[in-house]
Amino acid sequence: MAKFYSNLNEDLQNFISEQKLFFTATAPKSGRINLSPKGIDTFRCIDNRTVAYLDLTGSGNETAAHLNSQADPPNKGRMTIMFCSFTEKPLILRLYGRGRVIAPRHKEWDNYYELFAPTPGERQIIVMDIDGIQTSCGYGVPLYEFKAERPSLIEWAKKKGEGGIAAYWREKNQTSIDGFPTNIFEDANG
Numbered sequence: 001m002a003k004f005y006s007n008l009n010e011d012l013q014n015f016i017s018e019q020k021l022f023f024t025a026t027a028p029k030s031g032r033i034n035l036s037p038k039g040i041d042t043f044r045c046i047d048n049r050t051v052a053y054l055d056l057t058g059s060g061n062e063t064a065a066h067l068n069s070q071a072d073p074p075n076k077g078r079m080t081i082m083f084c085s086f087t088e089k090p091l092i093l094r095l096y097g098r099g100r101v102i103a104p105r106h107k108e109w110d111n112y113y114e115l116f117a118p119t120p121g122e123r124q125i126i127v128m129d130i131d132g133i134q135t136s137c138g139y140g141v142p143l144y145e146f147k148a149e150r151p152s153l154i155e156w157a158k159k160k161g162e163g164g165i166a167a168y169w170r171e172k173n174q175t176s177i178d179g180f181p182t183n184i185f186e187d188a189n190g
Contacts, residue, residue, distance in 0.1 A: 005133040007048035008095075012133070015093060016045060016083055020146050022053075024126070025080040026066035026099070031178035034062035040149055044115045049130045051081065051095060052102075052112055056153060057121040057165055057173070061184060064101045064124060065176030068183050079128055086146075090138035097130040101183070121157025121165060123173070123184070 005012065016022075022043055027033040042054040055063065063079075070076045079099035085091045102108050102125040112125045157165060169184050176182065 002134055002136045005135070008045055008051075008130065008133060009048065012093060012135075013045045013048075015085070015091060016043065016051075019043075019083045019085070020149070021084075021086075023082045023084075024053075024063055025082070026063050026078065028066050028069050028176070028178060028180055031176070031180070032062075034066060034176075036063065040119065040153070042116065042119070046112075046115070046127075050127065051130065052115065052125055052127040054113075054116040054119060054122055055124045055126050056119060057123045057157060057168065058153075059172065060177060061123070061169075061173040061182040062176050063099070063126060064182040064184065065178075065180040067099045067101055067126070069176075069180040079126075081128060084141055085138055086141060086144035088143065090141060092136045092138040092141070094134045094136075095128065095130050096132035096134070097128045099126050099128040101125075102127055103184070119157075120154050121160075123169070 020039060022038050023035060024038060025033065025035045038053060040056065042056065044052050046052055067077045067079065070078060077098035077100055079097060081095040083093040102112055104124070109125070112127065160168060173184050174182055
């Protein structure tokens with residue numbers, strides 16, 4: 001049975017801290033919907049209405065493109081983040097809200113960055129202001145055991161180095177698959 005909350009209470013924040021995986025979903029005004037799995041210790045609850053995650057370099061940069069390109073101001077930055085328990089105690093938690101991209105050159109970067117451990121390949125921070133929270137049972141979700149974080153992304157980023165990462169961003173992370181700009185090299189955030 002679905003249940004709605006006005007803020008992230010302590011129980012929900014504890015649930016989030018126990019999860020090793022979360023999913024982000026965004027969509028431009030037109031084009032493909034993006035759904036991305038995220039791992040590694042990159043998610044933080046800032047307060048009971050704000051969350052953030054350290055976004056690591058990936059094969060694309062769809063979330064940034066979508067959050068920056070949603071043309072209709074009432075819909076600007078629409079985003080959903082989902083956590084799902086794969087343990088004995090089933091639960092699905094969805095956070096609905098408005099996301100924004102904080103780049104390293106942005107004036108807010110230091111305030112958020114101090115919440116995270118430096119991580120090779122870090123690209124930007126996604127901050128979401130929550131406007132809705134829903135839980136549901138998760139009874140149909142299978143049981144899985146967590147073995148370990150996959151080291152591949154961190155090892156890849158270390159091997160590339162800062163210069164190699166910047167070159168990769170130029171080649172692969174400047175536009176979404178639908179051609180929307182990600183603003184990875186521009187200061188669209190003020």
